[in-house]
Amino acid sequence: MPRRKSRIVFPPGSCALCHKVENHPLLGDVIEKGDLKFHSNCIFASSGLYQEKTDGRTNREYIEGFHIEAIQREIRRGKSLLCAQCHAPGACVGCVVVSCPSSFHLPCLTKAGGVTIFEGPFPSYCKRHAPKQVCLFITEGLPVYEM
Template identity: 60%
Template sequence: AASGLSQANTEGETSDNLIVGFPIPAILNELKRGRNLKCSVCRLHGACVGCVVNACHTTFHLPCLIKAQGVTIFEGNFPSYCRRHANRQVCLVLHVIGFRL
């Protein structure tokens, strides 16, 4: 996932231990991790979205990612791409749906 937070298998978990399918301890760990990240756009701490390209280390607040023309795919693990890597992702999506340039 772009944030480092993934929904767990919720079988056997009670709703008291989950928030929207995410285990509460995992949410707390992600909040702690995110506080140490700095947004590549506004330079403030608390960024929890990062480009999923392994060699790319850009991190963003979600509104800053959108402002910087990055892309988040609201499906699956919700991958996010910085502007530099978003173009390849958009072209791949267009190819998959059969759009011809």
């Protein structure tokens, strides 16, 4: 008897990229456009998306400088990428080290000890390749955000 593919069902109303429903400071604001719903930081961190200048173009075609069709292509691309942390499809955040095959959902990257730098081209790194930083201020008493 042939094996049937198991189908993972994500919560209704969840982000098309990370599949989380909730708002969270790491994930950014929830953006809804037609039948698309995603967190702002999920599109910024996605490896296959690039911001474009939108001078003179209609706001209906772009979200945060990303063309809607490009976002839809990235969602389709992610369906073939399994997350190194949770093993579910849709892992659009890849480590920028070319030789590293690791891909994650944005919240899974953080859980796995990786990091996304939210400036410039928004590079993401798995734990193994993440740049090391020394904290120069006291963090005691500051809120801790768990994923």
